[in-house]
Amino acid sequence: MTNLAYETDLPESDHDAAALRALRPIPRISIQAFCETEGVAGPITRASEDRRMAKAHLKVHMGGIATALDLYHTAPTPNLIILESRQEPRELIASLRQLADVCDPSTKVVVVGHYNDVWLYRELIRSGISEYVVAPISMADMLAVISGIFVDPGAAPLGRSIAFIGAKGGVGSSTMAHNLGWAISTLFASETVVADMDLAFGTANIDFDQDPAQGIAEAVFAPERIDEVYLDRLLAQCADKLSLLAAPSTLERTYDFEPDAFQQIIDTAQRSAPMLVLDLPHTWNGWTKTTLMQADEVVITASPELANLRNTKNLVDTLRTLRPNDAAPKLILNQAGMPKRPEISPSDFAEPLDLTPLAVIPFDPQFFGTASNNGRMLGEMDAKHATVQILNDIAHILTGRSEIRPRKRAGLADLLGRLKSAKR
Incomplete structure (x- = not known):
C-alpha cells in the first residue's frame, strides 16, 4: 500500500531527484x-x-x-x-x-x-x-x-537518451557523441544506438566507416511505419553492442520538420536499447529544441573562446528554463591549447555558466584526424591514450557510474563585461 505521507530517509531534494530519474x-x-x-x-x-x-x-x-x-x-x-x-x-x-x-x-x-x-x-x-x-x-x-x-508498470524500461550539441559548428560535438557512444557500448557491454540527426551534413557514417542504404531519413519521412522491427532494419551494426542510425548526408532535399517529428523515432529507439546517443546539428529550430527538452541528458561541447562562451551560456540558460526539474546540461571543453589562439581558461569559461566541465580535452589534430580518416574510434586507435582515458571517465559520469569532482570558482569581472558587449 502507498505510504500516506511519502516518508523517506533521504533529504527531500535527493528523494525527488531519484524519483524523477525513475519516471x-x-x-x-x-x-x-x-x-x-x-x-x-x-x-x-x-x-x-x-x-x-x-x-x-x-x-x-x-x-x-x-x-x-x-x-x-x-x-x-x-x-x-x-x-x-x-x-x-x-x-x-x-x-x-x-x-x-x-x-x-x-x-x-x-x-x-x-x-x-x-x-x-x-x-x-x-x-x-x-x-x-x-x-x-x-x-x-x-x-x-x-x-x-x-504508465504500465509491466512495460519494458525505456533506455536513457543523451543529446549532444555543439556551441558552435566545428567544435567536435559529433566526435564526442560518436566516441562516447562507442565507449559506453564497449566499457559496459551495453547495447547502444547512435542516431545522426544532422541529415544534411552528418559524419557518423564516415566516423564509423559505414555506408548503409537506409537510415534516419527513411524513418522520419515515414512515421506511420516506425516500430521496433522497422527500426531494426534501418540500423547499421558498427560494433558488437553498437548500432548506427545514419544520416543520408546529402542535399537532394531539404530537411524541414515539425517540432515533434523525431519523437516517435526516439521513443522507439529507447524501447530497443538501454542507451541512445543523439548527435544533433548546430542549429536552432523547433525539432532541435524539442529533442533537447525531452532528452534525459544534454551534453554541450564548446571550445574555449568568447563566441563559444556566449553560445554556451545562451544554451545553458534556455535549457534550464525548458528543463526546470532536471540537472543542468553537461559541458565538455574541447580543442584546448590550440597553438596561437587566444583562449579563455577553463575556470573563467565555467564561472558564468555555473557549471563544472566534465573534462577539458586538449587540441590533438594528429590523433583525432588519423582516427577520422581511418573510420575508427579513438579507443580503437590507442586504448591507452590520455584522451581516451578522459572519454572513458566521461562515459562513467554519463551512465551514472561516477560523479563530477567539485571545482574552485574564479573571478571573472572582465570576461563578463566582454560577454555582455558581445550580446549587444
Missing part, C-alpha cells in the same frame, strides 16, 4: 486540478512544466471540490481529476459522493488531503478513488502518482 513520460492525457492552497497548487503547476508531462495537458484551478462540482455540471470530465480538500474525513467522503454523480465512469480521481488517516485512505480506495496523498506534497510526488496510474 517514464506521461501519455497524452487531460488533467484538471482543483486546489485550495498555494502549497499544493505550486507543485502541481511545476509538474505541468516538467518534460515528462510534455504530451499531457494539465490545468490548475483554485478552488476545491465545490469548484469542480460547478464546472462538471456542464462540462465533460478529463482523464484525471486532482482534488485538494481540507475537509475532515467524513465531510470529504460526502463531498466526493456528490462529485461522483457528475463524473464520467472512466475518469480517475486523486485526492490531496490534510488528514493522515488510515480509515479515510481505505474508504477512498474502496469507493474508487485512485490515490490519496497527504499534503504537503512535492512536484516529484505528484508526477509519481500520475505515472503510477497511467
